Amino acid sequence: MRAEPGAHASRETPNYASPDAAGHDDAAISRKLRSAIKLLAIFCVSYFVAAMIATPEFRHIAQIELLGLPLAFYTGILVFIVGIIVTRMCLNQDQER
Amino acid sequence: MPNPIAFSILVASLLAVVYVSWWGKKFTSTTTDFYVAGGKISARLNGWAMFGDYCSAASFLGVAGAIALTGIDSWWVAIGFFGAWIFVLVILAGPLKSSGKFTVGDVLVGRFGGRSLKFLAMLTTVVIGTLYLVPQIVGAGHLFQLLLGLDYLVTVFISATIMGVMVVMGGMMGTTYNQAIQGVILLVAMLVLLVLSAIVYFGGNPIAIITQAMDTVPPTSAVGVVGQLPPPADGTSYGALALAEAIRNGFQNLPSALTPGVGVPNALNQFSLVLGLLLGVAGLPHILIRFYTVKDAKDAKKGAELTIIGLAVFYIAVLFVGYATMTILYPYLIEMLQAGQRGRATNMAIPLLGMELGGEVVLGLIAAGAMAAMLSTSVGLLISMSTSLSHDVYAGVLRPDSSDRERLVFAKLGAAVLTGIALLASIWLKDQNVAILVAMCFGIAASTFAPVLILAMWWKGLTKEGVIAGLVVGLVVSLTFTFARFSNVPEVFGITVLGNPALYGVIAALVAIIGVSLVTRTTGNAREFMAMAHRG
Numbered sequence: 001m002r003a004e005p006g007a008h009a010s011r012e013t014p015n016y017a018s019p020d021a022a023g024h025d026d027a028a029i030s031r032k033l034r035s036a037i038k039l040l041a042i043f044c045v046s047y048f049v050a051a052m053i054a055t056p057e058f059r060h061i062a063q064i065e066l067l068g069l070p071l072a073f074y075t076g077i078l079v080f081i082v083g084i085i086v087t088r089m090c091l092n093q094d095q096e097r
Numbered sequence: 098m099p100n101p102i103a104f105s106i107l108v109a110s111l112l113a114v115v116y117v118s119w120w121g122k123k124f125t126s127t128t129t130d131f132y133v134a135g136g137k138i139s140a141r142l143n144g145w146a147m148f149g150d151y152c153s154a155a156s157f158l159g160v161a162g163a164i165a166l167t168g169i170d171s172w173w174v175a176i177g178f179f180g181a182w183i184f185v186l187v188i189l190a191g192p193l194k195s196s197g198k199f200t201v202g203d204v205l206v207g208r209f210g211g212r213s214l215k216f217l218a219m220l221t222t223v224v225i226g227t228l229y230l231v232p233q234i235v236g237a238g239h240l241f242q243l244l245l246g247l248d249y250l251v252t253v254f255i256s257a258t259i260m261g262v263m264v265v266m267g268g269m270m271g272t273t274y275n276q277a278i279q280g281v282i283l284l285v286a287m288l289v290l291l292v293l294s295a296i297v298y299f300g301g302n303p304i305a306i307i308t309q310a311m312d313t314v315p316p317t318s319a320v321g322v323v324g325q326l327p328p329p330a331d332g333t334s335y336g337a338l339a340l341a342e343a344i345r346n347g348f349q350n351l352p353s354a355l356t357p358g359v360g361v362p363n364a365l366n367q368f369s370l371v372l373g374l375l376l377g378v379a380g381l382p383h384i385l386i387r388f389y390t391v392k393d394a395k396d397a398k399k400g401a402e403l404t405i406i407g408l409a410v411f412y413i414a415v416l417f418v419g420y421a422t423m424t425i426l427y428p429y430l431i432e433m434l435q436a437g438q439r440g441r442a443t444n445m446a447i448p449l450l451g452m453e454l455g456g457e458v459v460l461g462l463i464a465a466g467a468m469a470a471m472l473s474t475s476v477g478l479l480i481s482m483s484t485s486l487s488h489d490v491y492a493g494v495l496r497p498d499s500s501d502r503e504r505l506v507f508a509k510l511g512a513a514v515l516t517g518i519a520l521l522a523s524i525w526l527k528d529q530n531v532a533i534l535v536a537m538c539f540g541i542a543a544s545t546f547a548p549v550l551i552l553a554m555w556w557k558g559l560t561k562e563g564v565i566a567g568l569v570v571g572l573v574v575s576l577t578f579t580f581a582r583f584s585n586v587p588e589v590f591g592i593t594v595l596g597n598p599a600l601y602g603v604i605a606a607l608v609a610i611i612g613v614s615l616v617t618r619t620t621g622n623a624r625e626f627m628a629m630a631h632r633g
Contacts, residue, residue: 026624029631033555039187044375047180051173051371052364059358069307072169072357076416079176080409083183087405090187091398 035093039086046082050075099246103452106461107244107468110282111259114275114472118263121271136389138273140396144403146273147387149280151178151378151404152411153229153474157283157467158236159532160412162446164419166430166439168315168352170360171419173367174532175412177374181539182408185378186401191394192554192630193385200481201385201546202489207629208553209561209621215489217568221545222382222489223515224572226482228579229381229538230519232531233260233471233478238523239444240467244460249527256471257520263472264479264512269390272476279469284407286466287414290447293454294421303417310354310420313341316430316442318351318359323431337427354423366596370536373599377539380546383477386484394632422450440528482515483508526583536597537579544571544602548610554630556614557623563614571606578602 053062054072062072138146156178163171196204202218237256242249291303299305326343329335335343344351352359361367378384388397423430426449433442451463487508492499499507526534549567552559578598581589588594592601 025628029555029627032631036187040184043180043183043187047176047375048368048371050176051367054170054173054357055361055364055367056358057364059356062357069311070169070355070357073307073355076169076172076176077413080179080413083179084406084409086183087186087402091402094191094395094398 036090039090039093043082043086046075046079050079100244100452100457100460102457103461103464104244106458107464110465110468111472114263114279114469117275117278118271121274124270136392138270138390140391140399141403142273142277143387143391143396143400144407145277145280146390147276147280147384147400147404148407148411149276149278149283149469149473150387150477151182151384151408151474152280152283152470153233153236153531153535155232155236155532155535156411156415157287157470158240158444158447159232159535161287161415161419161422162443163532164354164416165422165426165446166315166434166443167317167360168310168354168423169357169416171532172412172416173361173371174374174536175415177371177377177536177539179405179408179412180371180375181378182401182405184375185384186398186405188551189379189554190388190397190401193550194388194391194394194397195632196554196626196630199386199389199488200485201382201550202485202493204550205553205564206493208623208626209564209619211561212494214561214564215493217565218546219485219489221568221572222485223482224576225380225538225542225545226382226478227515227519228522228541229383229535230260230475230478230516231522231526232529232534232538233475234519234523235440235527235529235534236444236531237468237471238527239441240448240464240471243445243448244464250524253520253523253527257516257523260472260475260479261513261516263476264483264509269480272473272480273390276473276477279473280407282466282469284411286463287411287418289459290418290450290454290463291414291421293459294418294425294450297454298421298425306417306421306424307355309341309424312345313354313423313427314344314348314351315354315359315423316427316434319344319348320431320434322348322351323435335428337425340428340431341424354420362596365593365600369540369595369600370597372603373540373543373597374536376543376547376599376603377536378542379550380542380544381539382481382485382546383474385546385550386481387477418447418450422446425450425453438528444531479512479516483512486511529583533596537582540597540599540602541572541575541579543599544575544606548603548606552610554627557620557627558614559610559620559623560614560617561619561621562617563610563612566613567606567610570609571602574598574605575602 052058062070064071066074160175196207202215205214205218234253234257238249238253241252241255295301295303326347391397391400426446430442448460448463448467452460487504491507492504545568549564575598577589578594578601581594586594
């Protein structure tokens with residue numbers, strides 16, 4: 001086996017030393033950050049609400065029955081559905097860019 | 098030998114794994130091939146490999162087993178395991194691929210430079226990886242114990258040895274194919290269990306599994322009252338359904354398997370657990386290294402999407418299989434709890450369900466699936482640790498002029514030592530639920546790499562000193578609370594020890610990172626690094 005060129009970084013020098021080499025666009029990074037935060041916010045609302053209503057303090061909410069099953073069951077399933085929707089939205093945004 | 102057919106199926110699957118590793122070696126001619134398969138893996142293959150890598154003993158054995166014992170509250174671990182991937186996809190996958198090469202250390206050095214960061218990144222990788230290895234060995238030890246009837250000490254030794262040998266055998270290409278194949282096996286095995294359970298015991302209707310669970314007191318709640326039941330009128334012992342019905346009718350104040358909030362101590366514990374799970378994958382080295390095996394950031398995200406869809410199907414199936422296990426094995430699970438074998442009951446419920454549904458053949462298939470889960474995760478862990486040891490420390494710090502062969506020997510020796518340490522820890526923690534052990538590792542990862550990496554990708558004001566402070570503080574705090582939890586210490590410096598260390602670890606790490614960054618100036622090549630990370 002032979003060593004790949006550049007297979008280990010130098011001791012002290014960062015890899016991206018030249019500003020011209022990479023270029024940068026603060027506005028684009030800010031836009032990406034904002035869209036990432038929006039997507040995460042959508043998911044985190046469903047995730048943390050579902051998690052917290054299933055605790056002893058709030059279980060009277062999670063125990064509300066809908067169609068014979070407790071709300072906790074539906075909110076758990078909802079996390080998966082929201083997760084897949086957010087995933088698709090994230091990849092769609094990438095394609096639009 | 099108690100189960101010769103099942104054991105034969107397991108051995109055949111192990112030989113297949115060894116063959117794939119051996120086959121993969123011919124694609125490994127450079128160190129880049131060994132570490133990340135030359136970045137040539139397709140998005141789809143990587144998606145399946147990430148699924149196989151991620152679905153460890155915790156997912157396949159621990160979560161379903163815990164649901165079978167305690168009910169719906171244990172499903173939260175699975176939901177958290179899933180949620181973590183959304184976080185990684187949205188915030189980290191693309192920038193990570195665009196800015197790194199082999200390891201987390203590369204990303205940090207890419208922005209800040211310096212040997213200290215490489216060493217610290219390696220140390221954190223090794224701590225998380227070794228602790229994550231423990232539940233894989235515990236699960237494999239219990240599985241071999243069930244199949245061979247040997248003592249636990251012997252079986253964990255065998256399991257750890259197999260895992261160590263697998264690392265010596267292969268590079269990332271063989272590991273990728275193995276993980277992808279094992280991912281498919283895991284998903285199919287879980288779905289087969291669901292379909293067989295529904296057909297054999299629930300009239301072909303999976304919803305009946307849930308409605309039966311509504312009328313069942315979980316074994317952990319039933320174990321305290323089962324002794325108060327009168328013997329059956331015909332003088333025989335209770336069948337599974339009859340026992341569940343007798344306990345339900347006799348003790349109507351007890352919760353059902355779908356009653357939420359029974360197994361969760363309080364909101365603070367739950368918040369710490371779900372926070373740790375959400376952030377954890379963003380700090381797991383064996384998962385992060387997989388993003389470097391593809392061509393670019395788009396492929397990294399496409400692969401993650403496939404993994405996410407697979408995980409959604411898998412973890413919803415886990416809920417149904419857990420409940421089916423509870424119904425079908427009800428008396429047996431209660432007996433194991435009465436005998437004080439909670440860890441074994443949790444971790445072995447699924448293989449026992451396989452035995453119940455289809456005898457030794459299905460037991461063998463499930464055992465092969467479980468072993469696939471443990472091996473793919475373990476080998477992924479050991480490769481990520483070996484890469485970090487060899488690339489970050491040996492080649493990057495200790496001996497930059499070393500030959501490739503010396504680096505490889507160093508990596509493999511290190512992997513052997515770490516396997517030994519994990520083996521000792523597996524003996525100490527033999528009765529712990531593997532899902533809980535894994536969740537603790539998520540907590541440590543969430544307190545260390547996750548905040549550092551996220552801020553490195555998105556915050557220009559992050560400094561090198563802030564990264565070091567965050568990694569050290571996060572590691573110390575999360576480890577302190579992890580070991581306090583396992584040692585049954587209720588408080589540390591007056592702070593209540595929670596089931597998962599993430600809440601304290603993440604807050605402490607963030608305070609350290611942001612606080613130190615605000616008073617220091619070494620922001621590295623922030624603009625160039627971020628432009629590189631967010632290109633495309």
